[in-house]
Amino acid sequence: MSYSGKSVKRLYDDKFVTGRSTYVDDLKINALYAAFVRSNYAHAVIKRVHKEDALKMSGVVTVYTGEELNRVIKEGIGPWTTYIDPRPWKIPKWRFAQGEVKYAGEPVAVVLATDKYRARDAAEAITVDYEPVDAVVSMEEAKKDKVLVHKELGTNYGYKNDFVAGNPEKALESADHRKKVEIGNRRLIPSPMEPRGIVASYDGSNLSVWYSTQIPHFARAEFSRIFGIPQSRIRVVMPDVGGGFGSKAHIIPEELAVIASSMMLGKPVRWTATRTEEMMATNSRHNVFRGEIGFNNDGTLVAINGTLEVELGAYLTYTEGIQPTIIPLMIPGPYRVRDLKIESRAIYTNTIPITMYRGASRPEATFIIERLMSTVADELKLDDVTVRERNLVREDQMPYTNPFGLKYDTGDYLTLLREGVKILEYNSMKEWARKEREKGKRVGVGLAYYLEICGFGPWEYAETRVTEDGGVIVAIGGTPHGQGTETAIAQLVADELQVPIERVKVIWGDSDAIPAGTGTYGSRTVSIAGSAAVTASRQVLEKMRRVAARAMKADVEEIEYKNGEFVHKREGKKMRWEEVSRLGYSGKEPGLSASVTLEGDVTFPYGIHMAIVEVDEYGMARVKEYRAYDDIGRVINPALAEGQIHGGGTQAVGQALYELAVINENGQLAVTYADYYVPTAVESPKFKSYFAEKYHPSPYLTKTKGVGEAALIVGPAVIVRALEDATGGKFDFTPVIPEEILKKMK
């Protein structure tokens, strides 16, 4: 019996297909509703908040501003110190707005009312007197440090650090060719389908929070720090979560206001973001790389020297500090270039704060390095495959330490490239597109390569418990929210324990039920939570062998376990799984469970993806097909892994072609959900996804690497390259919107 490697059906789909799922807004809890009054100004002094009219309205309980809320919100929102070293950063204190607003959309007051219609009515009845002050809403302006977002910091630069390896100046000088480059991603909006939401209930001693989050345990720790309540008295529950993509791993002031209100009123309080609010809760990407590269006649890239600028928005969110520190490290990608200087900068502006988004740093780095590879190809009139062949790290260099010290674990990049070109039919499709273009069609084919860093530690928690009736409960610190990793983990555990998968139940996301955890992000869950679950399962099995040995009056070594039976090797006596389970709960030392906190470190999957793009006469581009060939280590559930390629690939279509969070000159978000183009079924491509059969394992017990972000990491570079093939233009910024395509077409 083996489940791993098979496309086992997802364990818990019934509730979703029948409408019995429970997202945070579906919880039937009698609570007050919160609604927010928000600033229209990007930067202003708050003179007065007129609450009177609102307070007179029926159903309105109270209105709070920063003055009241910040008495309870003691500490500010800070960076995720597990992954971000705060020391080189300049960090403004970020609580609920008090005295001053720093971005358009920032909440200024919260209304608490008996239903959401009344709460929203009352929020509209509140007027605020502002005194606008100079705002700086573009990164280019902010760099001048003329207008400051936070006076107390003395600069708009939140972070400055130079990443240097080798001698890029010298390498540039001795290169056959030099070329200036400018590459970047513009601001987008992650847009999970479920807007974020929270219910907080403070009962006088304990705080319970139901929260649409990817990181319930970190949230508990942050709430503890911010509100000064011990973690043991806080319970954070993650109900069903309707997508996160990295955007549900940070805390916003609205959520703190809900908790603070519940504490002050002693009543449950809830808030679910409207889509418009969700669009203001999380913006992502926006980074520019400007610099120069050096390369030789044979196509080898020998030097990269430039500046990376990452926009922060008005405050440093929990997750955005990751980008300026990880992007530089991953710019060399799978290639041998060793002389680099990346001056990394992060810049505050009076705009919606920016957070990580699926891929977090690796899409940005991959877009830069893949655009550089394509630039070299174009300059030398070489094809994309040849240039990559000449630059990829060789198998005999593995494990390879990249110029910034990252250790690439396993892989054969060149073989995968060559296999991929065949499997994806790159050459024949290129030829087909060329012929189509001769007939007057605008179609193109493009590819790009990626190396991903994922499977982040530092650790993950898992417990395996065998119940009295022989069931298995696996409690994980990972927090699946759509990926289906609970099913993959059940497969691993069922194999490890040699029991039918129907017996295995996987639970997560409740800080009272799961003592510790980090969460699901960075394509880590199967590798690290899965390996933790397998380890815990092994330990439980050991315990069961001891129970069986005691019962059969044998030494543990004499007991062999196989397919649900504990066999006394010498005497041939047997005990069934169920018998041992029951016995495990009697006598001294009752209970059959084992918990582990498994430490782990990063691993590096890689792959090659290809797209076919067609452009119409109006400059409207469509990705017709998207093909992927990846070495993600061992594949536990191929259908789930493919699903990640489809979903990430579709987000890549959005990032490459459609999704642009326009900020107008007043710093206001100038798009609604109706004109922010998340791809629909019409704009999304047909997918073909293949995984390397001869995979290269990670050091994790599961041998898996990770696949959750792959297609969004490489997809934008792939699609932009295909678009160039189709139009003959050159595009270095995402999204490439129709106006820009049209210009290059003529």
Add this chain to the structure above:
Amino acid sequence: MKVEPDQKVRINVKVNGVLHEAEVEPRKLLVDFLRDDLGLTGTKVGCDTTTCGACTILLDGRSVKSCTLLAVQAHGREITTIEGLSSDSKLSPVQEAFKDNFALQCGFCTAGMIVQATFLLSQKKDMTEEEIRDSIHGNICRCTGYQNIVNAIMDASRRMKA
């Protein structure tokens, strides 16, 4: 009919076969009536611009976005929500097909997608892939990339013919 501010209106609506008599504020959205008043939270709200389709229900057998109708507009009519598509013991062919084809990830769009697919298949049994894509373009899914959803709908159509 003229209604004063704060005055409620009496409506009769049959939802999933059960008749409900209720008093609602005239401005109450149908989706809020279903979710907050009747507790039928299977129908979701994903946007405020009639864009996403998470709130799709059947009104007298036709698919509509329940965030874009008032509860009073449902007076005297029949509604089917995701909860009404299956009896507890048996899933509908569309529901089965969604499970079997990995047509959901986070599940938030799923109710709307299944209701929309159920409506489509009640209108036309044989649809090409392109037709299916066109007919679900008012339902946004951020997770699946749609291919498995399209496959599920084609699969459901085969099951319904069998």
